Structure formats: C-alpha cells, structure tokens
Amino acid sequence: MTEQESYLRANEVDRTFGDVTALADVSIEIPGGSVVALIGPNGSGKTTLLRVLTGLLAPTDGDVTYEGPSAARPLGYLPQEPAFRPGYTTAETAAFYARLVDDDPAELLERVGLGSVPNRRVEALSGGMTRLLGIAQALAGDPPVLALDEPASGLDPVMSRRVFDILESLAADGHAVVVTSHDLPLVERSADLVVVLDRGSVVAADTPAALRDRTGGPLHETFTSLVEADDVVSVRTEATR
Numbered sequence: 281m282t283e284q285e286s287y288l289r290a291n292e293v294d295r296t297f298g299d300v301t302a303l304a305d306v307s308i309e310i311p312g313g314s315v316v317a318l319i320g321p322n323g324s325g326k327t328t329l330l331r332v333l334t335g336l337l338a339p340t341d342g343d344v345t346y347e348g349p350s351a352a353r354p355l356g357y358l359p360q361e362p363a364f365r366p367g368y369t370t371a372e373t374a375a376f377y378a379r380l381v382d383d384d385p386a387e388l389l390e391r392v393g394l395g396s397v398p399n400r401r402v403e404a405l406s407g408g409m410t411r412l413l414g415i416a417q418a419l420a421g422d423p424p425v426l427a428l429d430e431p432a433s434g435l436d437p438v439m440s441r442r443v444f445d446i447l448e449s450l451a452a453d454g455h456a457v458v459v460t461s462h463d464l465p466l467v468e469r470s471a472d473l474v475v476v477l478d479r480g481s482v483v484a485a486d487t488p489a490a491l492r493d494r495t496g497g498p499l500h501e502t503f504t505s506l507v508e509a510d511d512v513v514s515v516r517t518e519a520t521r
C-alpha cells in the first residue's frame with residue numbers, strides 16, 4: 281500500500297433514498313498512485329458511493345473533498361451503463377470529449393483497444409466496446425482521479441485484464457483510481473486497497489494480502505466471510521429490536 285497523499289476523501293457520508301439507506305457513515309480516502317477497489321454484494325452501495333465521490337450525487341450527510349492537484353478536469357467517471365449519442369462514430373465521439381480538454385482522440389481510442397474501429401457508429405458497438413469507449417471518455421484530459429463503475433463488466437477475459445492493466449499503469453503514473461468490480465481475482469491482482477461494502481457500510485478496508493490473510497484463502501473467501509458475518513449481525517440486530 282502506498283503512503284501517497286489523499287486525492288479524494290469521503291467524511292462520514294450518509295446517503296438515503298426515501299427510506300432506503302444506501303450509505304451509512306462511510307469514510308474513505310482515495311490516495312494518488314493507488315487503485316482502490318470497492319467490492320460488495322449487489323445493492324451494497326458501491327455505485328452510490330462512486331457517484332457521491334464524483335459529486336454526481338450529493339450526500340445526505342457528511343462531505344466529500346477533492347484534495348488532488350489542480351487540473352482542468354479533476355475527475356473522470358465511467359458510469360455503470362455508458363451511453364453515447366447515436367449517429368456518431370467512435371472517432372467522432374472520442375473527438376467530442378477530447379476537444380473539451382485538449383486531448384488526442386486517436387490516442388484515447390488506441391489506449392482502450394478501439395483504434396481499429398474509428399468509423400464504427402456507436403450504436404453498432406458491442407456492449408463491451410461501448411464500455412471501452414466509456415473508459416476512453418473517462419480518460420480524456422488525463423484527470424488526476426478516475427472513478428470507474430464496473431469497467432470490466434461484459435468484457436472478455438483478455439480485455440478485462442487489459443482494462444485493469446490500464447488502471448494499474450494510471451496508478452503507477454500517480455493517478456488516484458477508484459473502481460467498483462465483482463471480478464475478485466482481478467481486484468486481488470490489481471488493487472492496492474480493497475474497501476468491502478455491505479448494506480451501505482464499510483465492513484473492511486485493507487490490502488488484498490491482508491484481507492486474504494484473514495481466511496488464508498483467496499479474496500473471495502474473505503469476502504464471503506465478511507458479508508455472511510455481517511448478515512448474521514444484521515439479523516440479530518433486527519430480532520432484538
């Protein structure tokens with residue numbers, strides 16, 4: 281784990297939607313030079329936390345502070361379901377985003393493996409290719425913080441690995457990368473810090489090696505033990521109310 285400075289910090293963040301508590305008292309920091317992975321079961325609050333971290337969603341309580349270097353575009357974000365304006369090619373779409381921040385559209389496409397399909401219309405891209413174009417959009421302008429929601433979802437194993445390799449190299453260049461993923465082997469391989477969410481709360485935050493040591497098995501074993509243990513606690517809490 282790195283001793284780098286924090287680029288993004290969430291302080292005691294709560295987020296509710298009506299009577300649903302999506303995040304409860306979440307405090308984390310995303311250091312520069314690191315890949316931070318948010319993992320947790322479906323509905324545990326990963327996307328909500330990512331959206332709060334990027335400022336797309338206001339916390340109900342608590343706050344988020346950007347502490348990274350000043351930049352024309354401090355944060356790049358890949359939504360869970362990236363969508364692009366139909367009728368345009370990948371090259372035109374990349375050019376649109378690149379122009380906003382004075383970046384090179386061809387290089388952006390190359391970086392995510394879409395350099396060979398510059399003339400394909402976005403509506404003709406496969407789901408995985410659309411996600412890759414979303415990653416290219418997030419990278420435009422070289423933002424210090426990158427927040428990516430399930431960047432490897434729907435990608436083949438080679439592309440998934442390639443995407444995580446890109447994240448690792450961005451962190452090696454000093455970027456702060458925060459990523460949600462259900463791909464625990466890739467998380468285990470690439471993340472410097474893993475934050476485990478369950479029912480909107482952080483139940484563990486540590487290096488992959490330290491989390492593995494808790495059970496002696498691969499990350500998914502620790503993950504399962506943490507989540508199941510928490511479920512038992514929740515049931516007990518409800519039963520004794």
Ligand SMILES: Nc1ncnc2c1ncn2[C@@H]1O[C@H](COP(=O)(O)OP(=O)(O)OP(=O)(O)O)[C@@H](O)[C@H]1O
Pocket residue numbers: 297300301302320321322323324325326327328329
């Ligand atoms: N706009 C919304 N309105 C109401 N409830 C919401 C809204 N967005 C999220 N939630 C609820 O907040 C909780 C956390 O959702 P979130 O999408 O953050 O989970 P997640 O961990 O990203 O899930 P997944 O792994 O399935 O993508 C869920 O109970 C969800 O139903």
